[in-house]
Amino acid sequence: MAETGAQNNPFEIAKKQIDIVAKVINLNDGIREILKAPKRELTVNFPVRMDSGEYRVFTGYRVQYNMARGPTKGGIRYHPQVTLDEVRALSAWMTWKCSVMNLPYGGAKGGVICDPKHMSKGELERLTRRFASEIAPIIGPEMDVPAPDVYTDSQTMAWIMDTYSMLKGYSVPGVVTGKPIAIGGSEGRGEATGRGCMYAIREAAKRQGLKTKGATVAVQGFGNAGSVVANLASKELGVKVVAVSDSRGGIMNTKDGLDIAKVEAHKQKTGQVEGFPGAQKISNEDLLKLDVDVLIPAALENQITSKNASLIKAKIVAEAANGPTTPEADEVLFKNHITVLPDILANAGGVTVSYFEWVQDLQGYFWTEKDVNERLESVMSASYRAVADSAEKYGVNNRTGAYAIAVERVANAIRLRGIYP
Numbered sequence: 001m002a003e004t005g006a007q008n009n010p011f012e013i014a015k016k017q018i019d020i021v022a023k024v025i026n027l028n029d030g031i032r033e034i035l036k037a038p039k040r041e042l043t044v045n046f047p048v049r050m051d052s053g054e055y056r057v058f059t060g061y062r063v064q065y066n067m068a069r070g071p072t073k074g075g076i077r078y079h080p081q082v083t084l085d086e087v088r089a090l091s092a093w094m095t096w097k098c099s100v101m102n103l104p105y106g107g108a109k110g111g112v113i114c115d116p117k118h119m120s121k122g123e124l125e126r127l128t129r130r131f132a133s134e135i136a137p138i139i140g141p142e143m144d145v146p147a148p149d150v151y152t153d154s155q156t157m158a159w160i161m162d163t164y165s166m167l168k169g170y171s172v173p174g175v176v177t178g179k180p181i182a183i184g185g186s187e188g189r190g191e192a193t194g195r196g197c198m199y200a201i202r203e204a205a206k207r208q209g210l211k212t213k214g215a216t217v218a219v220q221g222f223g224n225a226g227s228v229v230a231n232l233a234s235k236e237l238g239v240k241v242v243a244v245s246d247s248r249g250g251i252m253n254t255k256d257g258l259d260i261a262k263v264e265a266h267k268q269k270t271g272q273v274e275g276f277p278g279a280q281k282i283s284n285e286d287l288l289k290l291d292v293d294v295l296i297p298a299a300l301e302n303q304i305t306s307k308n309a310s311l312i313k314a315k316i317v318a319e320a321a322n323g324p325t326t327p328e329a330d331e332v333l334f335k336n337h338i339t340v341l342p343d344i345l346a347n348a349g350g351v352t353v354s355y356f357e358w359v360q361d362l363q364g365y366f367w368t369e370k371d372v373n374e375r376l377e378s379v380m381s382a383s384y385r386a387v388a389d390s391a392e393k394y395g396v397n398n399r400t401g402a403y404a405i406a407v408e409r410v411a412n413a414i415r416l417r418g419i420y421p
């Protein structure tokens with residue numbers, strides 16, 4: 001696998017990953033072929049009336065990768081560079097993420113080629129409602145449950161829920177997750193990804209005898225995922241966060257650590273972490289190489305590569321972001337005995353609480369934030385232990401260990417169900 005992610009076809013990578021894990025778990029060739037093809041793909045071209053009065057035709061996709069373990073689950077992204085192969089790859093990765101967390105779901109993903117930064121709220125609403133009607137025949141609480149992704153949010157989900165409900169004639173909150181709480185969203189969903197990542201770090205530290213109280217942490221990307229994990233890890237695990245960054249650059253204070261609540265307030269006020277009183281500047285590249293106990297990439301893909309992997313000093317790398325480590329870098333980290341908590345585990349708190357949201361919607365019975373967090377803690381801890389045990393059993397890194405569990409569970413469901421007819 002080459003390292004230049006952008007030039008690489010993501011679906012080819014997703015298929016190669018299946019081949020790699022198939023060897024590790026000695027997977028039957030027929031089942032491997034089933035797992036390398038998306039079950040169902042829908043492409044829709046649909047018109048939207050723009051504010052100018054003109055009509056524009058947009059293209060959108062929904063790919064349902066595999067539903068052997070349950071309804072499919074996965075976000076919808078709005079982006080000018082969405083491609084069908086990207087959506088296919090993302091739907092495969094959702095399949096493995098839901099499976100490794102043992103959620104009763106398959107994986108799916110959707111996308112619309114558009115530039116939301118240059119569209120008005122009204123245009124986005126009309127685009128969303130028309131796209132929702134176009135994919136309505138294949139979504140639903142028992143079939144496929146979308147969620148927010150890049151440039152979509154709880155408002156987008158509210159529009160999809162409403163459109164689907166209008167078509168049905170009654171309210172169907174369970175058709176999407178990531179909704180506002182007022183219409184069937186879940187407590188705890190906003191911070192679920194960061195909270196889940198914090199639990200995974202706690203379990204990994206426990207397993208390798210690393211005390212979290214006073215452990216040093218660096219976080220690349222102080223956004224939704226990164227700021228929550230920094231905040232909760234300092235409050236609940238007693239770690240010392242010594243560096244954080246955003247797209248404009250980073251800050252560090254290795255002696256006293258950073259007061260994360262104050263950094264959050266500073267970022268809210270100024271729009272960046274840089275300039276925080278009492279901290280030194282550090283570049284995003286140097287932040288990765290800090291001598292810390294835990295490094296949390298929480299920004300973009302392909303940050304830890306063959307170029308810098310040998311310079312990583314952290315004992316644990318917790319992937320809050322999707323795809324921050326390249327396959328080449330993975331090998332270097334493994335050789336250097338650095339524990340990687342792979343993205344499909346470390347950032348799966350979000351989809352886990354999405355699952356809780358769907359369960360609450362189906363029951364019409366809503367849980368407290370405490371209930372949600374306790375259940376998340378139990379799912380994250382169990383999944384971490386299963387991944388670490390699997391990695392030990394096969395003598396591989398945690399990522400391959402996680403894929404081994406995920407692929408084996410889906411394969412087993414296929415075997416038990418048999419092939420129709």
Ligand code: NAD
Binds near residue numbers: 298301321
């Ligand atoms: P976000 O937009 O809230 O935050 C991203 C942060 O990264 C911002 O602070 C941004 O300034 C910073 N950033 C951008 N470019 C950077 C760079 N070159 N160097 C350092 N920082 C940079 O997004 P998010 O929701 O926190 O998502 C971050 C990552 O976590 C993504 O990979 C996303 O796929 C993954 N993730 C998020 C969730 C979730 O629920 N939010 C769930 C699963 C995975």
